[in-house]
Amino acid sequence: MFTGLVEEIGIVQAVHHNGESATINISAKIVTNDLKLGDSVNTNGACLTVTSFSSSGFTVDSVAETMRRTNLSILKPGDKVNLERALQLSDRMGGHMVSGHIDGTGKIFKINNEGNAQIITIETVPEILKYIIEKGSIAIDGISLTVMEVDNQSFKVAIIPHTSHETTLISKIKGRTVNLECDMVGKYIERFLNLKEDKKSESKIDMGFLREHGF
DSSP states (O other): BBBBBOOEEEEEEEEEEEETTEOOOEOSSSTTTTOOOOOOOOTTEEEEEEEEETTTTEEEEOOOOHHHHSSGOOOOOTTTEEEEEEETTSSSSOOOOOOSOEEEEEEEEEEEETTEEEEEEEEEEHHHHHTOTTTTTEETTTEEEEEEESSEEEEEEEEEEEHHHHHSGGOOOOEEEEEEOHHHHHHHHHHHHHHHHHHHHHOOOOOOOOOOOOO
């Protein structure tokens, strides 16, 4: 579990593709502190397992499903990625609960200046937009952000100077693909409601059935 507060920008050193999966080598300094084999590191929003590390970087494996759903599939040496170590129970919850399980991707449609902030409009598919609400939380490339506006094609977020300096988001240009993880609460509620409806439809005993049989 993560907070969506990026600790460091890492640099991709190498990407070794093996069919649909890949091994990624990333240089970093902060997140390697107290790192252990098997630890999780949020990499551009995706929860990945550390398979080796040193004081100057670490290696992770990305399975085919992760490559299909995220922008990790287009990473190349020299690219920058947002990094965050897994949440500790003693940490402050400054962002929101981020699982590191990407729902899909979006594309940057527009970037506008507004005061000291930059407003980014991101287009994505209806299957993701249905979980996004105004003033709700969303993780974009692993960054916890608040939704300003949302319509049936896109949503907007505001990037303050601190976020632009500490993450990769503002360095991306129009048309660039970003990873999206919606707030998990909405997905759980939808699942519970669907299960409830499924159980209702499975039951053949209703008022009509009871009347028909003399009850």
